Amino acid sequence: MFKMIAARLKQGHRTMKYPGGPAPETSDRFRGRPSIAATGCPEGCRACAGACPTGAVSVTDRVRIDLGKCLFCADCASACPAQVITFTQDHRLAVRNRQDLCLEQGQTGVPLAAALEPKLLSLFGRSLKLRQVSAGGCNACEADVNVLNTVGWDLGRFGIQFVASPRHADGLLITGPVTRNMELALEKTYAATPEPKIVIALGACAISGGPYLDHSQANNGATALLPVDLFIPGCPPHPLTILDGLLRLTGRITD
Amino acid sequence: MNRDREKMVTFTNGWSIDLDRVPTFTLDAFEWAILDAVDQGKRVVALFGVPTGQPEVTTLYVILAQDQENYLNAARTQIEGDRFPSLTPRCPQVHLFEREIAEQFGLVPGGHPWLKPVRSHRSWTGRDAWDRSPDQPILPGVSDFYRLGGDVHEVAVGPVHAGIIEPGHFRFQCHGEQVFHLEIALGYQHRGVEQAMRGGPHPRSIHYAETLAGDSTVAHATSYCQVIESLSHCQKTARAQTLRGVSLELERLANHVGDLGALANDVGFLPTASFCGRIRGDILNMTALLCGSRFGRGMIRPGGVGFDVDQARVTALLRQLDAAEKDAAVAVDLLWETPSVMSRFEGIGPLPRQVALDLGIVGPAARASGLSRDVRQDQPCGVFRFAHIPVSVYDTGDVFARAYIRWLEILQSMRFIRENLRAIPAGACQVPVGPLTPNGLVVALNEGWRGEVCHVAITDETGRFARYKIVDPSFHNWSALAYALRDQQISDFPLCNKSFNLSYCGHDL
Incomplete structure (x- = not known):
């Protein structure tokens, strides 16, 4: 008993101040939102698109990166001979519409997620219960969602909780490309969630199929099957990116 | 009983060899080589099929590890037709490898004591080890489970679990709290990585590896x-x-x-x-x-x-x-x-x-x-x-x-x-x-x-890559979890499960 109290004192209070205080520091090598300089592409160069493993980068009259497909591997930045593509430290990436994830050359950011519509916000703004459905993928997204429940992040202080049954949930948080073998389970889980409900697609897999894009054994994400209210890109998204998305959706971050 | 050492190719972890050096055994010699090796304390690291140009012929490869002397062995054999004798009754550690070969190549390991699909997908060859027709849907977790009957009741859990974890289906045979038997059905995370690796390396290959x-x-x-x-x-x-x-x-x-x-x-x-x-x-x-x-x-x-x-x-x-x-x-x-x-x-x-x-x-x-x-x-x-x-x-x-x-x-x-x-x-x-x-x-x-x-x-x-075989440690270890639950209380399942903490996606590939 005394040892437990001593241990408790040694470990101290570790819940971060964010969002009231500063965000926790990310590594200086953290790859957040990419930035595409407005000019500088050598004539006819398509090196970035050729290097991209998932076809997230395309080059027509200008360079575009679909953050929904992006694995944030920076293979495009390494391939770029003119440093047109770089990865910034900006962790804020969550959006409400799929097309908002398409970052165009010269654009300085994506239109970050707005809060839920007033009626839903009054229902879910201070208490949002989510059922997580893992539907393919590699379990890294799940791991960094779980991190939000640790004492450092303490997601519960925002009234957001993960619940054991879809019947207790206000919505689903989906990870993975939705494999054929998880389709039925996802449909049933969605049907078991009472209306009104929201759907969050978390990670490149759930948004676009990610590394498994166009595999016959999987769908290209949850978007093909369900209406999605929030897209949180990344492979996997940093816990800070996930939290930022959830707090924007519930109207707690508006800048 | 030392036939394997003379005949199988010996090499070490991380060193490539010419494919020609891997000897082709008769099916009988192949099976004896595995049994002898396991008798001598070697381990089956991998046992897998490789398609040949001819649809009716499949090559089976085995990779064995001699852990005390730090070397690996490999051998192969040709299977003609759609059957081969199962080694599982004499060598339990190949049980899931044989089920995987059955599922991927439509080859029946004759005499396998529990021949069920591993990941619930169609075979790569068009042959089906369970004679399912091409229009019959293949659903994970939908199959016969081992049943004791009588007063013993079943508890089914999953694929969607209570926590933030991956999907899998667990079927317990219980009497009250006591678990007699647990059967684990996986495949929900199957996304076809081994097949996608064929023809590589390509820009996605390293990302497949990072997300296995x-x-x-x-x-x-x-x-x-x-x-x-x-x-x-x-x-x-x-x-x-x-x-x-x-x-x-x-x-x-x-x-x-x-x-x-x-x-x-x-x-x-x-x-x-x-x-x-x-x-x-x-x-x-x-x-x-x-x-x-x-x-x-x-x-x-x-x-x-x-x-x-x-x-x-x-x-x-x-x-x-x-x-x-x-x-x-x-x-x-x-x-x-x-x-x-x-x-x-x-x-x-x-x-x-x-x-x-x-x-x-x-x-x-x-x-x-x-x-x-x-x-x-x-x-x-x-x-x-x-x-x-x-x-x-x-x-x-x-x-x-x-x-x-x-x-x-x-x-x-x-x-x-x-x-x-x-x-x-x-x-x-x-x-x-x-x-x-x-x-x-x-x-x-x-x-x-x-x-x-x-x-x-x-x-x-x-x-x-003509074939890229991946074996995650979970592939071997899920059976250990099932075994460890025998005669335990069902309420101890989460604890036992966490003590192994196995990967679903690594198993399902």
């Missing part, structure tokens, strides 16, 4: 890169090998610390649960300090590592390691000193040594059951040829042993990281890799935090 099991990104990416480097005769630098070793041990640290916290949580001991959850995050952030990703994405690249370190970064890592070690010691010692925790750990979910041996169990689960089995010692590659990590072994095989092994390994990994970060050899962190040798075979084994990660690649005449 997200918590084992470094282990799988290292095996993949060893495959590429070996087949392209690329000599990576000592610096790169050291940084890979450090990354691998950081991955082990994060997961082992997380598991100890989760085990504490499953017995309702919240102090250690909350401390360890946070400390795990600190260790993930150390990996992020190395490469920008908490899971090691981008760190391991063909030819070396994607990110170098300077002295300032090493100093920062060592400082964070010291802090994590102090915090972890305080948090974890509470477990061993709290009688209510120990009474829930000791004697629960025992896996006897002989069963672990028979089922071919790997990793901490094997070491907790008294098997001294660790790729870093037995089939060393990379930095582990020069910097040894003592193997931690315990003998009770219960939840306590699996927890305690993790703590011993945490201490060893911390020492390893500290020593190696202080003495990183000079040199480049990455060297270029060339095209792959045609008609080659390579086996790349690494000791991931769950156990042996195995990648086998066979190249075609143009140097592309």
